[in-house]
Amino acid sequence: MDRLIYTAASGAKHILEKQATTSNNLANVNTTGFRAQLDVFRSAPVQGEGLPTRAFVVDSTAGSNFQSGALQVTGRDLDVAIKGEGWFAVQMPDGTEAYTRNGSLQTSPNGLLTTAGGMTVAGEGGPITIPPDVTVTVGGDGTISTISTTDQPAASNILGRLKLVNPPTENLVRGDDGLFRLKDGGAAQADPTVSVAGGALEGSNVSAIESMVEMISLARSFETQMSLLKSAENNAAKATQILALN
Numbered sequence: 253m254d255r256l257i258y259t260a261a262s263g264a265k266h267i268l269e270k271q272a273t274t275s276n277n278l279a280n281v282n283t284t285g286f287r288a289q290l291d292v293f294r295s296a297p298v299q300g301e302g303l304p305t306r307a308f309v310v311d312s313t314a315g316s317n318f319q320s321g322a323l324q325v326t327g328r329d330l331d332v333a334i335k336g337e338g339w340f341a342v343q344m345p346d347g348t349e350a351y352t353r354n355g356s357l358q359t360s361p362n363g364l365l366t367t368a369g370g371m372t373v374a375g376e377g378g379p380i381t382i383p384p385d386v387t388v389t390v391g392g393d394g395t396i397s398t399i400s401t402t403d404q405p406a407a408s409n410i411l412g413r414l415k416l417v418n419p420p421t422e423n424l425v426r427g428d429d430g431l432f433r434l435k436d437g438g439a440a441q442a443d444p445t446v447s448v449a450g451g452a453l454e455g456s457n458v459s460a461i462e463s464m465v466e467m468i469s470l471a472r473s474f475e476t477q478m479s480l481l482k483s484a485e486n487n488a489a490k491a492t493q494i495l496a497l498n
Contacts, residue, residue, distance in 0.1 A: 256487075260480035266293055267474045271467065278463040284368075285353030286456035288317040289426070316432075318421045321353075321455040329388040330357040330365075333454040334416070338446030339432065341374035341415040341439075342367055349374065349439040350431035351417060351424070353454055365396070371431075375412040376442050382411065390414075390450035416446035 270291045280286040291314055323333050332355035334340070339351035356368040365373045365380040372379050375396075382388060386398035386409075394414035399407070417440035424432045434440060 256484040257481055260477045260484065264474055264477035264481075266291075267470050267477065271470045271474070274463055274466050274470065277458045278460065278467070281456050281458045281460045281463070283354075283456050284356050285321065285454045286430075286458060287353070287426075287432075288456075288458045290315045290317055316421075316424075316426055317457055319457050321457040323449060323452050324455055325452045327451050329390075329451070330359070331355060331451055331453050332357060332390050332394075332414070333449045333452040335447050335449050338416050338418045338443065338448075339440075340367075341417050341442075342371040342431065343374050343379065344371065348433070348437065350427065350429075350433050351419075351440070352431050355448070356453055369429075374415040376415050377412055380412040380414075390448060392447050392449070393444070394446070394448050414448070415442050416448065417441065418443040418446050 270293070273289050273291050277288045318337075320334075320336065323335075332340075334353060334355065339353060340355060342350050342352060344350055350371070352367065352371075354367060354369075357373060358366055358368060359382045360366050360370075363381045363383060365375075365382055367373060380396055382396075383398065385402045386400050389397050389399070389408075391397065394416050396411045396413065397408050398411060399409070419434060419440040423434055423436075425435050426432055
């Protein structure tokens with residue numbers, strides 16, 4: 253049996269995996285703060301006599317594109333976008349900490365500041381609770397302040413400060429929920445240099461055009477691998493016919 257089927261199947265398998273990643277990126281082209289996923293493959297030479305020109309495809313690394321997306325002004329009080337590098341810290345139900353760039357915040361029925369997905373937003377002094385009947389303002393350093401809409405004269409009241417972090421990107425890993433975490437499972441320290449813009453959101457850093465072009469290229473590569481498998485099948489059929497004549 254021609255070992256070509258193994259090398260071609262190896263290439264086809266990883267092309268399908270990368271196609272799935274590209275499709276997921278394209279599906280999140282409008283997801284706030286989304287970071288494009290990356291697949292990087294490398295070739296590994298096939299060990300064996302007479303096979304110096306053949307190679308398998310193996311996963312080398314799988315990471316994310318950490319470039320910032322475009323800022324979109326919304327004017328909403330609880331929309332916050334990080335300017336440059338940095339992350340919002342959120343508290344998970346199991347007590348661990350995760351990180352996101354999605355600053356579309358909201359308040360729970362009991363006033364707790366949460367993400368759009370319902371995760372509790374971490375403050376430097378713990379969770380932040382927003383009282384009713386107030387106007388919320390987010391400062392450039394992440395400070396949350398409110399002004400009452402019922403009491404006159406109204407005074408500004410500082411409720412807390414968002415926990416903004418900026419760990420090295422090589423220490424971050426994406427979870428199945430789309431949130432990032434430290435590889436060691438710990439919590440990052442707050443970084444006072446991270447700044448935010450209130451009334452704005454960060455868009456996805458996925459390029460729809462580049463993703464579409466990549467999907468077309470991957471589809472053509474997959475067809476090439478299928479052609480190689482067909483060639484191996486035809487070669488085997490011809491060899492069988494020749495052996496039958498003998």
